[in-house]
Amino acid sequence: MRTEIRVNGVDHAVDVDTRTSLLDFLREQLDLKGSKKGCDHGQCGACTVLVNGVRINACLSLAVMHDGDEVTTIEGLASGEALHPLQQAFLTEDAFQCGYCTPGQICSAVGLMAEIAAGQPSEATADLNAKVVLTDAEIRERMSGNLCRCSAYPQILAAVRRAAGAAA
Amino acid sequence: MSTVRDWAAPNPITENRSGLIGKPVDRYEGRLKVTGTAPYAFEVETPSAPLYGHIVSATIARGRIAGIDLSQAASAPGVVLVWSHLNVPVQAQRGAKLNPRSQRGSNPALGSDRVEHYGQSVAFILADTPENARAAEARIRITYEASDADLDFGSFIDSAGPVPGEEDARIGDFEAGYSASAVTVDATWFSPLQNHAQMEPCATTAWWEGDKVVVHTSIQMVKGGQHALAETLGIPSDRVRLLTRYIGGGFGGKGQSYDDLTLAALAARESGRPVRVAYTRRQMFQATVHRPAVQMRVRLGADGTGRLNAMALEAVTHCARNSTFVEHAAEFARNLYAAPHRLTGHRLVRLDIPHAGAMRAPGEAPGMLSLECAMDELADRLGMDPIALRIRNEPEVDPDNAKPFSIRQLVRCMQEGAQQFGWDRRNPTPGAVRDGRWYVGMGMATAIRGNFLLPAKAGLRLTGDGLATLTQGMTDIGTGTYTILAQITGETLGLPLDQVRVELGDSDMPPAPGSGGQFGAATAGSAAFETGMVMRRRLAELATSDPRSPLYGEDPLLMDFANGNIVLGNRSESLATLASRAGPEGVYVEGSISPAADARDWSQHTYGAQFAEVGVDSVTGEVRLRRMFGVFAAGRILNAKLAKSQITGGMIWGVGAALTESNAVDPRYGSFLHQDLGGYLAPVHADIVNLDAVLLDEADDKANPMGIKGVGELGICGSGAAIANAVYNACGVRLRDYPLTPDKVLAALEAKGL
Amino acid sequence: MKPFAFERARNVDHALSLAAAAPGARFLAGGTNLLDLMKLEIEQPETLIDVGRLPLADISETAGGGLRIGALATNTVVASDPRVRSRYPVLARAILSGASVQLRNKASMGGNLMQRTRCAYFMDPAKPCNKRLPGSGCSAMGGLSQATALFGASEFCVAVSASDMSVALAVLDAEVETVRADGSVRRRPVETLHRLPGDAPQVDTDLAPDELILAVELPPPPSGGQVWRKVRARASYIGALASIAVAGDRVALGAVAARPWRARAAEAALAEGAAPREAAEAELVSASGEDGRKTLVRRLATDAIQESRKGSRS
Structure with a gap:
């Protein structure tokens, strides 16, 4: 079609x-x-x-x-040789091992940033009527749709935090 | 053969003059992975447009294919060929070896009408698109004659038999020692069947170049896969080139090849086209190996001061009917705590289900879920702190064989961990700490995992552009092999990292045993180091014997290597110059490592201490991790960043084992209850809260020339037990049936009147 | 996946006429459940009518002080809407506890209501299942799965609804508005949209094949607290072992029946002044199935009702 x-x-x-x-x-x-x-x-x-x-x-x-x-x-995501900030943060924080889930994790994190900017809540949002703030709990919950069997979760958290900090 | 004494002298790695060893450099192949350009087996570029294979799986547990009609599928849109056992090309009989030195025998696909487990391959479809290949499955008509099958582990536990070739390990007189003990624990734990659930399903891309087949496949062991395919096809192994450059997780489950490899190679030969075949997620569950369930009875007997007098760990597990695999869940207990009277052993049940196999820390992973909780129970009974109890039973020498420890920093791991975790804030009374709806508790456990060194080789080429390229038939399954080999090579040759290349995963390269048993870094790394040392000697000879070199005539043994140069005093020459003078191919050497003849005169292990804080929902029985911390000792660390990732990844596997992961055979069908990632629950990001680890400074000079050890499996050891102990501390519930799911916790809370 | 025709609906009338003309057609919105099942060949529609671009995604105030949510509003958009968050937090919470962000970004209001059970035996085409293949039997009975119905099960099927969202909609007395090819518009409570299995578990809802969900309407929220709780085996991205929505005096349970289960007996008990635990036990009088599941529901309902009485709106 x-x-x-x-x-x-x-x-x-x-x-x-x-x-x-x-x-x-x-x-x-x-x-x-x-x-x-x-x-x-x-x-x-x-x-x-x-x-x-x-x-x-x-x-x-x-x-x-x-x-x-x-x-x-x-x-x-990258602009020529320059990695997207999230790609660079994943590299710096060692937020992957086998690398198979990594493209999905990074695309997911890019989406996450936009959702935060748009003020969309998550299950981790304590007050649904307050401005959404990107806490660690928010990152964990919002990244839970991406399994990582190597279990790089602590490093993924650090990478998203690093990229978010740089963007803020 | 060498001795460990040969390893004692200082060498470039232990001296670490340019500081590459231990440095937390980024992953060598990281850029490819974060840009999505690392080609995994299904994704490699093919010489021409590929065809797509799809495997059809059996839906009975045991029996035979009475009838199979492929005709409708064969005429389906886009279908190129359809095979069953009736028309699959000839393959060697299972287990056959043309070459007696092959590491693996023939492993035919669709080899007969017999079905030995649910999910076994029974047909294969090759088509022009993945959609057409899969859609044709519904057009295949199969009738089965089912036979009786042994499927329910639980109903065979009491009749489990001895493991062939194995005897119980008995020291002293356990029964007498146990019955004479003032304080005892006697309890039974159950660790369920678990699945690897690697993110990348098994996959192969294959094509033929003349009479030689090229296969890219997702496998942890290069030689094993190459040999298995060669024997299956009945051709010499030099006509199989197997490549496995990027592997989307292995964890032991890809230690062997599966039917995707065989069928892709056969179909590529038959069709004359490149062929891609991948397992579906369902096939990953049902047609690859799994960690078997284990029942473990632990008996501990101690005196009033907590000194162990007797200990026993007896494990019952299962494997496939024609398999030899045993989950050695009791073995670690032989080396962990002192006790004069000891009994450990295994019993085996044979079932008609898929093969049990190695999964991250086989043995320790389920095994420590029992003993380390039994120790917690004993501490509780004695009114002792769990760490104090363990220190009281810290052995002077290996309690199994009286060998000296190469190095053992277990006590330091516990003490430093306790301090950093804040163990002194733990209230020893269960159920004493509340946070709103949540019971809160802390638990700890130790970790122990063996260390191994296997024979391996490597190749190293230095070229006129100053680049050193290490080549090895080794794999990187996410463990960091590429990176640490670059660091080792750079440090050994005095080259900056940007002048080092690493190429892995090719059967044409000098062989290494692959990734498994946390032996990869020590084994492949030591081979890389020895090869670097061969290169140093070769370069020193080249320089000192060549009148064009400023080092001509000097003693080659005095040469130093730094900053890309070979150096003596204030004279030096660049390695690039040396290599270009040697010819257009530069300089190529090979080297190897073998275990030292006397290495096993020492007890060699890696150690750790795990600490967990959990919350237990007092209403629903849900358990959630609140924080977790581990301290580990695993020899010299090659890359602080990557080693920590390995360790924390392992700890998270322990969280899964304790709280969420389990599968079970439905005894009516022989299939697993969970055949997808929505049913088999690996932890998600939200499950893992405040988890961190520290690696102690250590070097084990009995392990290998670099004093390094493995870290890939240590993290999982004891991790789940720390969580189970924390659950007890939180709410006073002792659950011995893993995982500790809400239904079990809630039933226990109810039973306690909570 | 079986081959199928694919039609892009240009407007609602076009979608309805396509459906009327093609027996065996299915409406496709986000596709997160339907395509999953088609890959397993559990669903085998001959035609997919893509309604995803129809202008049915608005959320608007109703004259009666409620909210009208278009059938194609994504789960994310609904849970993010400030009016939903402030007035119907139980709905926002229920949605946010389901699936993953990726799935909620695609899943629609109507599609969520239409999602099928995730019973492990329904999802495995090789197993007997009356819901998938009428007359083949029920593997869940006597099976290993714990996710079986406490309420409204039949001898043919014990599957439970997988929708978290619909539990909150049921407690809010939401109504579903549909239209058929003949132009007839119908409204029915969410609570009764789904059928109990009876002797025809293969039929999930009482919608006609050509009946398209247009919107869900929420009446003004009841006074009092709103509470959502979902019990599950891991912290996220997994279905409920049991869930509960409480809004004012109303209680609905999730993952315990083939439909979102309005706990009318509990509500009646509460209206007569019963304590939360007594109300929970009143509901469980009619429950069948495993004791552990009943215990969970009793404790969960007791606690959630208590919390709602504090006026909690989370």
Whole structure:
């Protein structure tokens, strides 16, 4: 089915199998293999990408649902040689080991920053009617949709905190 | 053969003049990983457009395939071929070895009509797209003849048999010692079946170049995978090139190859095209290895002062019917505490379920969940502090074999941990501390894990551009191998890190045993170090024997290496110059490490102390971590940042083992209850609160030339026990059936009238 | 996944006419549950009607002082809405306790209501399951899963609803507004949208195949406290072992039945002056199933009702 989709700033007009997930479309057809397939069922977060700036699981979406959308993957975050601040923070804080969940973690953290800026609450938000502040508890809860079996959670927390501190 | 005395002399690593050893440098391959450009096995570039394979799994526990109809699938859109046991290409019989020196025998896929476990591969589909390959599965018709299967571990525990070739370890007279003890503990713990749940499913990309197959696969052991595939295909191993450069988690579960490797290689040969095959998440649960369940009975007998007189840990576990794997959950107890009368041993049940296998800290991980809680119970009974009880039973020499310890800083780990954690603020009375709805408690446990050195080789090339490239058939499963090998090579040659390259995961490279048993860094690293030393000698000879060198005629043994130069006094020459003079290929050497002949004259372990504070919801029985801290001693640390990541990762595995992770065989079907990551509960980020660790300064000169040891598995050891002990301290509930899920905690609270 | 046709609905009428013309079609919004099940071939629609771009995402005040939430408002947008946060915190909390941010960013109001059970045996196509394959049996009975219904189960099915959000909607007396291809608009309480299994557990709701959810309407919030609690085996990103929503005098339980369970017996007891624990026990009189689960619900309900009486709105 004919679908027009913009990925990392590049427009694609493609004819795609209706069954193709956004994840498989990115990986197998656009050769953007940074987004990972960990479970293919929305239970791990390794496929997290940003669609129109909002983070979603690319495995639980069909490519044909994204006609007209703008998708950003891990490959679209750096500006040339300069890493995105979150990529650099993950590197500096050693916020990964095997690296398989890492693109999803980083895309997720990019989405998180935007959600904080937009004042969206989380389960960790103590007062739903107060301004949302990025505490450690907020980061942990908001990053819980990204499993890391190497269990780099303390380092991921430090990386998000570092990038948030730099942005603040 | 060398002796540990050969390792005592100072060397570039122990001298660490440029300070690369221990330095918390960023991960060598980190940039590739944070940009999503590290190609994992399914993702490597292929010489032409690939086809996609999909494996179909059995839905009975045991029996045979009575009928299978592939015709509808074969004619489905995009399908290139469909195989069952009836038409799969010929493979060598299971276990067969063409070459007697192969590390692994043949491991055929779809080898017969027999089904030996639920989830076993029974058919294979190759198609032009992943969608078409998967959709064709529904068109395959299979009928089974099911046979009786032994599936329920619990119902066979009482009839468990001895482990072939193994006897109980008995010292003194346990029964007499136990019955003569003033204070005793006798209790039984249960650690459930657990799954590795690596984030990257097993996957292979394969293609043929003439009569040689190239396979990129996700595996921890290069040679084992290469040999298994060669034997399965019935070809010499030099016609299999196996690559595994980036691996999305292993934890023991990728210590062997699976059917993705075999079927990708066969399908690539048959189709003449590159082929990609990945396991589904469900297949990861059902068709790879798991950590078996273990029942552990611990008996401790002590005098009134807490001195242990007798201790026993008897473990019952399970493996597949035709397997030899044993989860040695009692073994660690042989080396941990002094007691004159000792009994440890294992019993085994054979089941018709997928193979049990190694999973991060096999043995210790479940084993310490029992003894370290039994020690807490004993301390409670004695009215003693748990740390004081452990110190009272600290042995002078290894209690199992009277060998001296190479180094043992267990007491220091406990004492420093206690101080930094604030153990003195623990109220020893269970249930005494409340925070709103939450009972709050603290617990501790020790950690012990063996240290190993295996034979390994490495290659090292110095080229005219001044770059040193280390090559090794080793793997980095997230452990940091790339990084530490670069640090070792740089320090050994006096080269800055940006002049060191590391290439791993290729069967064409000098072999190393791979990643497992926390032997990787010591083994691969020592080989890299020895290879660096070979290179130093070679370069010194080249320089001192060449009239064009300013070092010509000097004693090669006096040469020093620093800042990219070979140096003697105020004369020096750059390594780049030396290498370019040697020829266009530069200088290439190989080196190796072997265990010292006398290394096992010492008791060698890594140690630690784990401290946890938990909250128990007094209403619901939910347990949540509040903070956790560990102190560990594991030899010289090569990279402070990466080692700590390994350690804290292991601690978090312990949190999972204590609180959330378990699977179970449904005895009606032979399948696991949990076959996805929404059912099998690895910890998520919100579960891990305020968790930190410290590594003590240490060097173990009996371990290897660098005095380093492994850290990959130590962190999990004792971690879960510290949490279970904290749960007891919080609310007075002793639960011995892991994980401590809300239903179990709540039932115990109710039973106590809380 | 079985091949299927994909239609992009241009407007509501177009969506409805597509549905009327294509038996076996399903509406697709966020897709987080439907696509998951299609990958497992538990759902096998012949046509997907993508309603994701329809203008049904607004949240607006109603004349009666309540809130109307469009069916396509994402879970994130609903939980972030200042009016929801201040007036219906129990709803915001319930939504935020479910799934992950990634899933809530995509999951819609209507889709959340339509999500199917996560019973481990329903999710495994190789196992008997009357909800998935009528007449094949129920593997959950006598199985290893603890997530079985305390209320309203039948001899054919013991599965429980997986939606946290719908528990809060039930306690708030929310109504679902739908439209069919013939133009008929219907409103029904969220509480009765889902069927109890009876002898047809394969039918989750009483919606017709061509019936599209347009909006959920919240009446003005009841006076008094609002409390949401979700008990679970890990701290986040996992379904409830049991949950509870309390709003004023009303109580609803989650993960204990095939629908969000309004605890009418408990409410009646409270109205007669019963203590929270007595009210919880009154509800459990009709419960079947495992004692441990009943104990959890008793303790959870007792505590949540007590907390709500302090006027707590968290």
